[in-house]
Amino acid sequence: MKDQCIKVQQTEEDIKALQDTIYVIGGKWKLPIIHSICNGNKHFKEIERSIPGITTRMLSRSLRELEDNKLITRTVDPNVPTLVEYEFTEYAKEYGVLITEMIRWGKHHKKMIIGQL
Amino acid sequence: MKDQCIKVQQTEEDIKALQDTIYVIGGKWKLPIIHSICNGNKHFKEIERSIPGITTRMLSRSLRELEDNKLITRTVDPNVPTLVEYEFTEYAKEYGVLITEMIRWGKHHKKMIIGQL
């Protein structure tokens, strides 16, 4: 019976941990935002312009959530108070392994699904 | 500039792959269902009873989506047409690595966030 289980025997706690992980980068815009910052965009309008279809509202909300989760930092230039910089934290970079794995699986999965149709 | 990027330089295609991955196990019930089947439950009512709060509607929908994504198989017993078996595919087991990684990160993240408050 346990042989048919996927590798990890999951507990209730594991399920919650998984759902947390999904929550942190879930929703419609978090990943595009990560992508944008990843590509060198630092300022609010810069990021906004780089993501077609996003509204200021959703960008603002999503950035705050990413900040709450310590994946990015928000820094206001004390000299130019209308200038804000968003950057990845060192912590976010640890996330890289997982992101890589998710990308790999997603691509593999797509090929697999399409291939069988 | 690229140094501040998380490990992988993501393309638009990568973003889509990531979103696909999240979609496959996203939503409220997919993970609890995976957990349930993982623990040896095979039949609809069996799975339903093992997950507090789920409705037949959501279980039915989620199972179909998991089946569409080839993570589980649905087999009707030809002798007993009211008996259906849900099982993991070999393919789903490949997913184990990713699940493990996501659980690990989720737990680590929780500690990290709570620790800093």
Add this chain to the structure above:
DNA sequence: GGTATTGGTATCATCCGTGATACTGCTGAC
């Protein structure tokens, strides 16, 4: 002073995922 840019917030509308409830077709036991 007027206009443009940055970095947002406030308010209302809409849509989609989910919940609640009822119902169906089939089988098997009594």
Add this chain to the structure above:
DNA sequence: GTCAGCAGTATCACGGATGATACCAATACC
């Protein structure tokens, strides 16, 4: 025949995530 169990489907309702639009404060340029 009737009642219970299995494996669902159908219909309506709700709420939270998202979208649309307008607005605001601060700065900079002319």
